[in-house]
Amino acid sequence: MKKININTKYIWLLAVLLTFTACESDDDSTDGGMVDPLPALIAGSANFSNYVALGDSNTSGMTDGALFVAGQQNSFPNLLSQKFALIGGGSFAQPLMNDNTGGLLLGGNQIAPNRLVVTGFDAPIRLEEAIGPVTPTTDLLVNNPTGPFNNMGIPLAKSFHLLAPGYGNLGGLFTSPATANPYFVRMTGTTPDATVLELAMGQNPSFFSLWIGSNDALGYATSGGDGSSPLTDPALFDTVYNGLVATLTSGGAQGVVANIPYVTELPHFTAVTHDPLDPSDPNFGPLIPTLNTLFGALNQVFTILDRPDRYMQFSTTANSAVVIKDETLDDLSAQITAVLNANPDFPAFLAQFGVPAVAAPAVANLLGIMYGQARKAKSSDLLTLSSGSIIGTVNADFFAFLQSQGLSPEVAGQFSVEGITFPLGDTWVLIPSEQDEIKTMIDNYNTTISSVATAAGLAFVDVKSIVQEMAESGYASDDFIFTAELVSGGAISADGLHGTARGNVIVANEIMKAIDATYGSNFEAAGELLDVGDYPTNYSPLLP
Structure with a gap:
């Protein structure tokens, strides 16, 4: 017997919703049609003329396990830029991929997978499994875009990578271990050794967002704590984060920062149960x-x-x-x-x-x-x-x-x-001891983020509490309830880690609320928050 083809993955997935729906209430007035007019949108003291976003895959628009055009267009920074443009914000450039497959090539050889898709009631699968062979068209050696880019979100980046020279140098992909990031290679152009922070500051931002630190814990978590991707030392994180914010604000820029959720509450770590072996499975x-x-x-x-x-x-x-x-x-x-x-x-x-x-x-x-x-295995694993x-x-x-x-x-x-x-x-x-290590480190990172935000007078978004609410009781937005379930929860995409377009809307709205509170803008009062119902939870396998 060479293989027992059980593959009892995802038996926890009871249903997949191609379009997340929920009961909607009637927003029409019941007082004869008379409603108070909304106030005009104002920026308060915020200057959105040149917005630059720094971060990791959550900032880049990665979703469904890949980076692709549709996901980037629904990244939370791009959504924010559209609202900022209403009150003085300028253009917003992103390093768009060349297609919606999500794969990445290096000289014709695929080095990053195609996106995940959901079909019917089955578990998420790679695009090529759904529609047949797919060849990505984004190649690091052929068609990198030209910057500068307002969206400086780099998939896979840890905090200290934003300060690392050569992180975008093509040659670093051929060293062992690799010292470069292929997604950042696409963005460095004629300055391959420039750091993420240097390229951001080169644009003289008037306003920035910074959401970094998830990968400082996530690499350890996704590798099961096997030591191949160690947790970032909190002292190093503290030094790096303080340095990032000090530099970003050195020219008078305003900004907003977000903290880090407990990554173990994401469906990447909760969707597969500890007891998936079903006696009714004919292969088991x-x-x-x-x-x-x-x-x-x-x-x-x-x-x-x-x-x-x-x-x-x-x-x-x-x-x-x-x-x-x-x-x-x-x-x-x-x-x-x-x-x-x-x-x-x-x-x-x-x-x-x-x-x-x-x-x-x-x-x-x-x-x-x-x-x-x-x-x-136990339920605590x-x-x-x-x-x-x-x-x-x-x-x-x-x-x-x-x-x-x-x-x-x-x-x-x-x-x-x-x-x-x-x-x-x-x-x-x-195992539980590894989970405790992760939570302790994230608590340390978040203490730094919160204290730096307060000291610098920046707007602050508590993403950790949002994800906890999703995991425990559900997070209400408009007329929808979002949970931390894979796909069907509406906020987390098929990879179990990154937001759906609606998840990105939630982040963008919370950022606007935080900016209102800190800088005196009125996105919420003016009715300018985004409507989650206008955005998808999943992208079709046939997305052009």
């Missing part, structure tokens, strides 16, 4: 007796070792949790191997799986390695969205290793199923 249910026989023997070992907390069993009547590796557990590898080798019945037990008696010592060692730090496409598939590397140890392809396949017989690795799971 029939295997449960065999699996329980295997784990029954292992549970006997845990009994001998007095570790009942490590028991594993799959239910025939309810969903079961996946098996994960928890690096914080005591490593029982040697003990498991010793107990199995000491059991004279172990070779006979393996024979029912087609394993020859001569292989028993090797298998005992392998089982020790596999399950030394394994346990069933968070699985990344990407784990949904991994669970139930065969781990190719471990499958090949087992075959190299003399096991048959069928037996090797049985022992290599991700999340079932092969514990999900650290990359796919955030």
Whole structure:
């Protein structure tokens, strides 16, 4: 058996709404049609003549796991610029991609994926899976746009990247590790070593927005806390953030800043449940007796070792949790191997799986390695969205290793199923201690953001509270209730991380409210907030 094609991803997705709808109330007056006229829109003390936005993918307009024209056009800075233009704001240039596929090329080779799409009631899939082969037309070596750009949002950027020389130098893409960002390479033009902040300041902004810091925690989170993308030290973040704001305001510019939500409340970490293994799944249910026989023997070992907390069993009547590796557990590898080798019945037990008696010592060692730090997932564990496409598939590397140890392809396949017989690795799971690390760091970052905003007299938007409200009770905007559900919640796009167009409208409206409170403008009182109902939640796979 080379693969158990379970792929039980996204069983949490009950419905996908191609157009998010909600009950709408009648806004017509009931007093005979007489309504008070709205006041004229004013800027207060704010100067919107040259607005520049700095940040990461949330600022760039990335949505559905990619950057593409339609998403950029509905970025929150672009939406704001349209309102600013009503009271003195100037033109607003963005480094637009060349198409709506979302992919990115380097000399004809694709280096960034196409956008995700939603079709019917299925889980989000890549564009090419929905409509067939798609070739992006945005190539770093052929057709980069010409700046300067008012939208300086750089996907993947961490706080300190805004100050990093060479972050937009093409040559940095060929180093190991890479020192450049392909999206910023598109923006640097004839000044490849200029920093993001230098290019922003070169435009002499009168007003700026700064929303940076999510990636300082998000890289660690999306990699399951495996250490490949460490959390930014809060002392470094504090120094960088203070420096960014000091420079941005040095010429008298006004601005607005936003804090960072708890990224673990986003659907990228909540959409795949800890127990997605459904006994009614024809690719999984029939295997449960065999699996329980295997784990029954292992549970006997845990009994001998007095570790009942490590028991594993799959239910025939309810969903079961996946098996994960928890690096914080005591490593029982040697003990498991010793107990199995000491059991004279172990070779006979393996024979029912087609394993020859001569292989028993090797298998005992392998089982020790596999399950030394394994346990069933708990509701307190968070699985990344990407784990949904991994669970139930065969781990190719471990499958090949087992075959190299003399096991048959069928037996090797049985022992290599991700999340079932092969514990999900650290990359796919955030255990509670890792979640606590992330929240602590974000709290530190947000303390800096809040204190710097207050000291500099800037407008401040509490995005963290908005996302918490979505996750806990739903966030009301106009006649809609937005939740932190993937796609169906209306605010978070198919990648589980970035806003939909309506999510961007929510951010833009909250920014305008904050500007009203700080600079005396009246976007809200003048009826100039954006209507979320005028914007989509999803983009068609056939978007031209």
